[in-house]
Amino acid sequence: MCGIAGFTRFHDRVGDENTLATMGEAIRHRGPDADGSYLDERVGLHHRRLAIIDLSEAGNQPMHSACGRYVVIFNGEIYNFLELRQNLTATGYNFQTKTDTEVILAAYATYGEDCLEHLNGMFAIALWDKAESSLFLARDRVGKKPLYYGSRGRDVVFASELKALMAADLIEKKIRLDAVYDFFAYQYVPDPKTIFEDVFKLEPGHYAKIDSKGIEVRQYWDISFDAQDIDETTAVAKLREQITRSTKLRMTSDVPLGAFLSGGVDSGGIVATMAKLSDKPITTCTIGFHEEEFDETSFAQIVADQYNCDHHEFKVGENVVNSLREIVSYFDEPFADPSLVPTYYVCKLARQKVTVALAGDGGDEVFAGYEKYHTYAIENLWRSLVPAFIRNKLAPLVTRALEHVTFRPLRRLATLARALSADPALGFYMTNSQITDRQWQDLATTETKAQLQGYHPSHRSLEMFAKCQSDDPMTCALYTDMKTYLPGDILVKVDRMSMANSLEVRAPLLDFELIEFAARLKTQLKYRSGTKKYILKKAFEPVIPASIRNRKKMGFSPPVDVWLRNELKNLASNELFRADGALQNIFSLSHIQKMWDMHQSGRNDMSNILWPLLIFQLWSDEYFGGNQAEKTTRFSAEQST
Secondary structure, eight states: OEEEEEEEOSSSOOOOHHHHHHHHHHTGGGOBSEEEEEEOSSEEEEEEEOOOSOOSGGGOSSEEOTTSSEEEEEEEEETTHHHHHHHHHHTTOOOOSSOHHHHHHHHHHHHGGGGGGGOOEEEEEEEEETTTTEEEEEEOSSOOSOOEEEEETTEEEEESSHHHHHHTTOSOOOEEHHHHHHHHHHSSOOTTOOSBTTEEEOOTTEEEEEETTEEEEEEOOOOOOOOOOOOHHHHHHHHHHHHHHHHHHTTOOSSOEEEEOOSSHHHHHHHHHHHHHOSSOOEEEEEEESSGGGOOHHHHHHHHHHTTOEEEEEEESTTHHHHHHHHHHTOSSOOOOTTHHHHHHHHHHHHTTOSEEEOOTTHHHHHTOSHHHHHHHHHHHHHHHSOHHHHHHHHHHHHHHHTTOOOHHHHHHHHHHHHHTSOHHHHHHHHHOSSOHHHHHHHBOHHHHHHHTTOOTHHHHHHHHHHHOOSOHHHHHHHHHHHTHIIIIIHHHHHHHHHHTTOEEEOGGGOHHHHHHHHTSOGGGTSBTTBTTHHHHHHTTTTSOHHHHSSOOOOSOOOHHHHHHTTTHHHHHHHHTOTTOGGGGTBOHHHHHHHHHHHHHTSOOOHHHHHHHHHHHHHHHHHTOSOHHHHTTOEEOOOOO
């Protein structure tokens, strides 16, 4: 795993050797083993290396093709590189190293942009073609590896993380106000936006060609949900084959390898598969909490014992106070998924034992594993039973009657009523959103709302829901999550927290061929009569005990509501009400105070808003510093995505 950065110089002297060195130093944590640069009249490339395959200096980057025409820097792993190497050797390519990096060079020299169709892996690639004077940027199909880009005059700058661009002063740190609204709705800023104006994420499954005329972005892969006619028995057998194949591919490593073990079906199934493919015990790591209702370590121990794993665990508690600022600093944008905390610690624990870890990421999005899918199924059942004119009349009445209640089941009823008054696409956004329209209206200042000019963060979710083009709402929901929540939240969290600890994380359940297979299965094989991940549980039935398969999903989220009343209380109160804080130019401090008082009294759990407010302030401290009241007044309310 590595970090990449660079710029074009078609029109201006965007940077030099010192600029490249500065960019590389900002992302040293992504690749502490080696670094290198390439600079000519038209492009600059820099690479930080975490050595995984071919540990010799021959694997260092930038790497030049045998013909001398191409130069590449690359972050990630190509899992099928041995097969590709064999095929490309047959065409006459003479390999000089044993790396997957050189396989990319050979594939591009042979297939051009179509090389992406041949690559199975996680990657962000920057490849310079000297003959054409063009730069090729590409990101893997599901978005495991990040790639940011922006304009610098008429040229383009890019990097694995925004901090590389900020450290070299290559972008203007001008906050997009619509992205701030997005953040409070989703807890992350969805692709292709970033928190800054004129800087974007290259979307998963896309590539960009850049030359002196400009930049052109194209999509090269998407997910098809055209259902195949396959019976359950055959589907289970094929799924087991797919999981075994994808896990075996990801166990290739020249450094110590292990796995995350959460106590759930996904990671437990991956560990079981690894154990059957390995002739020695698997090193496993799990994170727990002192609050028993959030702790899964006992379930992880069941699987660890069953497969005689070399198992390690760590409990998160009061140490979060001392670590939160550091954890937030690894995210270039505000990011408030609370599981960033345990993810950081499990990566830190794993790195003490291994350099590569396999994880169960993707199982919930691919096979309908979240509780919200069950809620959404109930919503759609009610939509089919209750006429729209009745739902539209009753929903506002129920919502208004229950909007101020503190009893959680009644609050959930109010949320359900709001969702039922909407169509399936908007209803799914409401199911996903962390803040209601009413809460935002109360929280944001009059000036903030005026600057947004009616913008609403549902836009991205509705866009993806419509793009799915299926008559089945659950299918559209899964597609939407795989295009938004998965790359914007889950994979960002894992990438930043693993790279903060110089650890590579691989996800067998996100193999693109496995995703394509699962997508074409009938919805009833993924969600059946309230059973989530139905077929995945069937596939793991012989290797995972029923106590793991059938228990209610807990997730990986810490007790943030408790933390805000205890461990994090002093930190949060100091940050939320600072006179020079970033929050006061966007939000009503009096309303924040009201929410804070309700939360501290125990009358209401307001952590869904207080936590992202705290994260936003800590992020702003890290990337702006100084007097936030002055610096965050420069907003863009541009509506483009």
